[in-house]
Amino acid sequence: MQTIDEVRRWNLDLAIKRMGSAAKLAEASGTSPAYISQIKNRTPDSKTGRAKAMGDDMARRIESALGVQPGWMDAPQHDEEPRFIFSKKDYMEAMRPEQRAAPREQPNVRSYDPDDGVPDDVILVPESRIEFAGGDGKINYELVEDEEPATYRRSWFQKYGINPDRARRFRVAGDSMEPLLFARDTILVNLDETQVIDGRLYALRYGDQLRVKYLIRRLDGTLVLRSVNPAYKDEEIPTELANEHITVIGRVRDRSGTGGL
Helix, strand or coil: CCCHHHHHHHHHHHHHHHHCCHHHHHHHHCCCHHHHHHHHCCCECCCCCCECCCCHHHHHHHHHHHCCCCCHHHCCCCCCCCCCCCCHHHHHHHCCHHHHHCCCCCCCECCCCHHHCCCCCEEEECEEEEEECCCCCCEEEEECCCCCCEEEEHHHHHHCCCCHHHEEEEECCCCCCCCCCCCCCEEEEECCCCCCCCCEEEEEEECCEEEEEEEEECCCCCEEEECCCCCCCCEEECHHHHHHHEEEEEEEEEEECCCCC
16 A cells, blocks of 8 residues: 555656646745655655655645645546546635635735835736737737726745736626636736646636636647636637637736625
């Protein structure tokens, strides 16, 4: 019988394969590539001399990064690669306990007194409205003048490797992403992250509409658009239609609003 450490190391290999590299997995799960390498290669611990083992907290963080159910790292997997498509009815259970219980706050956003000017460590991100040019797929961003910009710490962008000049804020419409996002909430989108990572949240152009969905790319190229609200079924877009009608605008990296309160 396999030990929990052996199972986790095996599943770590699958996770690295799916994410594309140990570095990408490390970034998504909030750890270092060196730590991932130590677990994978059974590097002896400097204190105990025993092979480095993965703790429960890191296992849960990797699961969250992959978009799989909690406990996936602890169970033997018989698929060639992990199953990233979780049930919508189990969405809230699939989130970590601290995520389920956390209030809808924005620790990365803070207010300032306009009379004092903008601090050096603060970046203002105004809200934008998207306009789609018919036919050529061109996307134009128009600033919403009557909305206050959000204030972000420069260190937050540095932490996640986001270029502030390539970040845009958009207003959410509809109820398909409740209870994750409510109508009138705003999202921060990194325009440089357009390559689909399964189970991540993206802003996309679908025809002439702005949509916010979890995306899953199947092996045959089919693009699955997943909502959170169980009233909305998955949308499966064949490769040719996806290439013609869908443009990934960027990955959603932050959210704010009072929706649902």
